[in-house]
Amino acid sequence: MGxxxxxxxxxxxxxxxxxxxxxxxxxxxxxxxxxxxxxxxSGNDDPKEKARIVHDLGLDRPVTEQxxxxxxxxxxxxxxxxxxxxxxAIEEIAPRIPISGKLAGLAIVFAILLGVPLxxxxxxxxxxxxxxxxxxxxxxxxxxxxxxLGLLVLMASVQWFGTIPIYxxxxxxxxxxxxxxxxxxxxxxxxxSALIMRLTRSSMLEVLRQxxxxxxxxKGASNASVNYDHALRNALLPVITVIGIEAAFLVGGLIVxxxxxxxxxxxxxxxxxxxxxxxxxVQNLTMLIAVVVVTMxxxxxxxxxxxxxxxxxx
Amino acid sequence: MRLTxxxxxxxxxxxxxxxxxxxxQKQGGTLRISxxxxxxxxxxxxxxxxxxxQPFMAVFNNLVVFDPKEKVNSPDHIVGDxxxxxxxxxxxxxxxFKLHQGVKWHDGQPFTSKDVKCTWDALAGKDSDxxxxxxxxxWYNNLKDVTTNGDYxxxxxxxxxxxxxxxxxxxxxxxxxxxxxxxxxxxxKPIGTGxxxxxxxxxxxSIKLVRNPDYFKKGKPYLDAIDWKIVPNRSTxxxxxxxxxxxxxxxxxxTFPLLKDVMAQKPNAVCEARPTNVNSNIxxxxxxxxxxxxxxxxxxxxxxxxxxxxxxxxxxHDLDGAAMLPPPAGFWGMPADMLATLPGHSPDVEKSRxxxxxxxxxxxxxxxxxxxxxxxxxxIAIYRxxxxxxxxxxxxxxxxxxxxxxxxxxxYNKIAKKDYQLGxxxxxxxxDDPDVNFYENFYSTSDRNYTGYKNAxxxxxxxxxxxxxxxxxxxxxxxxxxxxxxxDVARPVIGHNxxxxxxxxxxxxxxxxxxxxxxxxxxxxxxxxx
Numbered sequence: 001m002g003x004x005x006x007x008x009x010x011x012x013x014x015x016x017x018x019x020x021x022x023x024x025x026x027x028x029x030x031x032x033x034x035x036x037x038x039x040x041x042s043g044n045d046d047p048k049e050k051a052r053i054v055h056d057l058g059l060d061r062p063v064t065e066q067x068x069x070x071x072x073x074x075x076x077x078x079x080x081x082x083x084x085x086x087x088x089a090i091e092e093i094a095p096r097i098p099i100s101g102k103l104a105g106l107a108i109v110f111a112i113l114l115g116v117p118l119x120x121x122x123x124x125x126x127x128x129x130x131x132x133x134x135x136x137x138x139x140x141x142x143x144x145x146x147x148x149l150g151l152l153v154l155m156a157s158v159q160w161f162g163t164i165p166i167y168x169x170x171x172x173x174x175x176x177x178x179x180x181x182x183x184x185x186x187x188x189x190x191x192x193s194a195l196i197m198r199l200t201r202s203s204m205l206e207v208l209r210q211x212x213x214x215x216x217x218x219k220g221a222s223n224a225s226v227n228y229d230h231a232l233r234n235a236l237l238p239v240i241t242v243i244g245i246e247a248a249f250l251v252g253g254l255i256v257x258x259x260x261x262x263x264x265x266x267x268x269x270x271x272x273x274x275x276x277x278x279x280x281x282v283q284n285l286t287m288l289i290a291v292v293v294v295t296m297x298x299x300x301x302x303x304x305x306x307x308x309x310x311x312x313x314x
Numbered sequence: 315m316r317l318t319x320x321x322x323x324x325x326x327x328x329x330x331x332x333x334x335x336x337x338x339q340k341q342g343g344t345l346r347i348s349x350x351x352x353x354x355x356x357x358x359x360x361x362x363x364x365x366x367x368q369p370f371m372a373v374f375n376n377l378v379v380f381d382p383k384e385k386v387n388s389p390d391h392i393v394g395d396x397x398x399x400x401x402x403x404x405x406x407x408x409x410x411f412k413l414h415q416g417v418k419w420h421d422g423q424p425f426t427s428k429d430v431k432c433t434w435d436a437l438a439g440k441d442s443d444x445x446x447x448x449x450x451x452x453w454y455n456n457l458k459d460v461t462t463n464g465d466y467x468x469x470x471x472x473x474x475x476x477x478x479x480x481x482x483x484x485x486x487x488x489x490x491x492x493x494x495x496x497x498x499x500x501x502x503k504p505i506g507t508g509x510x511x512x513x514x515x516x517x518x519x520s521i522k523l524v525r526n527p528d529y530f531k532k533g534k535p536y537l538d539a540i541d542w543k544i545v546p547n548r549s550t551x552x553x554x555x556x557x558x559x560x561x562x563x564x565x566x567x568x569t570f571p572l573l574k575d576v577m578a579q580k581p582n583a584v585c586e587a588r589p590t591n592v593n594s595n596i597x598x599x600x601x602x603x604x605x606x607x608x609x610x611x612x613x614x615x616x617x618x619x620x621x622x623x624x625x626x627x628x629x630x631h632d633l634d635g636a637a638m639l640p641p642p643a644g645f646w647g648m649p650a651d652m653l654a655t656l657p658g659h660s661p662d663v664e665k666s667r668x669x670x671x672x673x674x675x676x677x678x679x680x681x682x683x684x685x686x687x688x689x690x691x692x693x694i695a696i697y698r699x700x701x702x703x704x705x706x707x708x709x710x711x712x713x714x715x716x717x718x719x720x721x722x723x724x725x726y727n728k729i730a731k732k733d734y735q736l737g738x739x740x741x742x743x744x745x746d747d748p749d750v751n752f753y754e755n756f757y758s759t760s761d762r763n764y765t766g767y768k769n770a771x772x773x774x775x776x777x778x779x780x781x782x783x784x785x786x787x788x789x790x791x792x793x794x795x796x797x798x799x800x801x802d803v804a805r806p807v808i809g810h811n812x813x814x815x816x817x818x819x820x821x822x823x824x825x826x827x828x829x830x831x832x833x834x835x836x837x838x839x840x841x842x843x844x
Contacts, residue, residue: 031721032723032724036723036727037723038354038447039447040723040724040726040727041354041361041362042354042360042361042362042447042449043362043449044449044762045726045727049446049448053446084355084517086498086501086502087502154550154553155553158579162557163557163558164550164559169519259546260547262544262550264518264519268546269517275723
């Protein structure tokens with residue numbers, strides 16, 4: 001177990017180093033840099049002014065030096081300065097992480113709370129009207145684009161309640177924040193809940209046909225006990241894998257939802273930073289996402305051990 | 315015509331509203347406005363976009379300003395701002411301002427004539443720590459020196475008479491900066507003397523301004539604060555306005571198709587259409603085939619159906635004009651009957667196209683042998699849409715165009731390298747003034763003359779109109795330049811854009827100026843009738 005953990009941690013480190021090189025190289029392969037964009041924004045193309053900006057931002061130094069400076073800074077907790085706002089990158093990134101974190105957390109909680117029970121119900125009531133209805137619901141969750149759903153929710157909100165949930169940085173307290181983020185979280189989480197629902201259903205159907213479930217039934221166990229104590233626990237393994245992956249990939253859904261609901265989180269900020277070729281912001285945020293994905297994978301693997309004692313790592 | 319009447323009616327109504335004694339301005343309240351995108355920075359002098367001018371003009375003062383109560387920016391509608399008075403020398407080459415005393419920057423430092431000198435030394439190209447980019451340096455080509463006489467008198471010394479110089483100082487792009495605040499601060503949290511102070515400028519989130527309690531114009535501003543919320547999605551912005559989250563839309567944010575939705579959801583909204591003085595135009599690479607041939611350029615412009623562009627793009631609300639914004643909103647543009655004689659503006663499109671086809675056939679092109687070209691444009695809808703219509707219209711004269719959408723970040727780079735054949739472009743004119751427009755966009759030495767158009771005769775005429783003191787004579791030279799630019803197919807204009815700005819009826823004292831969106835955003839006369 002100990003050796004396995006060390007191996008996994010080493011692999012994580014190597015993966016992250018590889019990611020950092022890839023992020024750094026890809027960013028510089030995209031045409032245009034911040035100086036081009038700043039000049040473009042002001043509609044002039046004075047080579048002298050552009051050269052001054054390039055020099056001030058250190059973009060005229062060798063690429064290897066720029067990479068090393070970034071990694072060295074990262075190792076010392078110095079994320080550098082954002083090119084556009086000219087403030088420390090950490091000051092730009094840090095306040096936005098909790099916003100997206102809360103939204104993603106709420107979305108995943110919503111997805112699990114909706115997806116798992118409905119998946120179980122759908123499997124238990126296979127081929128009934130309820131099952132068909134839930135399958136249609138899950139299909140719609142997978143096929144509705146989140147920007148469309150988001151706009152629809154906003155329009156309905158204006159029509160019926162005369163208001164829209166505009167992000168308010170001054171909303172403090174648990175309930176105020178849940179109230180503000182609930183609608184966007186539902187929009188983001190709807191797709192994930194559909195995926196979880198479908199996977200729970202198919203996984204449950206497979207498990208419900210296993211011998212040990214039949215044995216439990218023949219021993220007189222109640223339906224609830226069979227479904228939830230015996231079947232669900234084993235059916236959850238693939239579902240947990242998907243929840244882990246979905247949590248990591250939720251960033252993609254957040255970009256659209258943060259834009260439609262105007263939430264100043266990291267996802268929208270990242271897209272904006274890419275548009276401006278704000279290297280310090282993009283590099284550090286993408287690395288952060290890489291760390292989250294790698295860590296989520298690691299945690300999912302660990303969760304297998306807890307849920308299925310048959311799995312042994314060595 | 316319908317629009318013109320509406321604009322002028324709104325203007326009269328605006329004047330009545332401002333002048334009426336029955337409206338006693340109320341103090342207090344926060345004005346909430348949606349912003350369309352992240353401003354590149356907060357430094358007005360370094361940028362060329364309404365995204366910066368609209369929120370940050372309220373932080374500064376100019377020496378003089380276009381009268382905020384007037385709808386038309388014109389040389390005879392200029393009033394003092396930081397300057398109490400001004401006078402020209404007899405030879406019209408020295409412009410002296412007496413400055414208001416006792417004005418303080420937002421950080422408590424006193425404002426003096428040194429700040430004025432600092433600002434215009436930097437803008438004229440001298441080394442400076444207060445700006446790092448200077449997109450309008452061509453405006454100040456004729457400025458030879460700025461001298462001070464004590465703390466409260468400053469003189470601009472010009473190389474030759476230039477009546478527009480005062481006009482250029484009155485626009486939103488001409489705030490006075492302070493000597494003691496470095497460029498980096500000016501870009502993120504600028505210090506001004508204006509009616510509002512910057513509390514916070516958070517990218518992707520908001521711009522918060524609060525009332526400057528020490529503002530030198532006693533009793534102003536009326537508002538306690540202005541909250542700009544950055545909302546990049548237009549649907550969300552407009553839904554926010556309809557639901558009452560915002561008191562006002564971003565300037566010109568409401569297109570004519572969207573106006574119906576807004577009015578249906580919020581019937582009491584006050585919406586005003588006005589020309590933006592932003593025009594859609596065609597960039598032509600005249601240094602490379604096939605448009606190095608004047609005949610091909612002429613055929614191109616004869617193929618244009620301006621009315622069709624207008625109908626498709628703005629339901630017929632855009633204005634047909636040459637280089638300058640046409641009257642009556644525009645102060646300098648040529649009259650309609652003169653405009654109709656210019657290539658590309660003739661009402662008989664079929665006749666023009668027949669002539670264009672003849673030219674193309676003479677050059678060896680025809681239905682079976684079309685001229686293949688690429689039409690480059692920024693990959694943004696407002697640029698792409700007219701480019702697609704252009705491609706369609708060019709088919710009528712055997713030109714087979716292919717759309718070449720360019721990442722917006724490298725647009726000017728590509729144009730500057732002349733790596734294009736035709737380009738669809740938008741040009742915003744900061745002030746409705748011939749010096750501003752002609753020097754920026756058509757003078758041979760300008761950084762912003764993107765096509766590199768060079769015509770010594772036009773340069774001479776531009777200088778000539780610039781020095782002309784008689785307004786009537788000057789207008790005639792301006793029209794002659796417009797005609798020459800059209801005949802030369804320098805940068806054919808396909809339409810001057812018109813769009814709507816809406817606000818809640820409780821917002822009072824707002825006067826939209828009809829010949830430039832870049833002026834009139836000081837907000838010191840705006841109040842909330844709650």
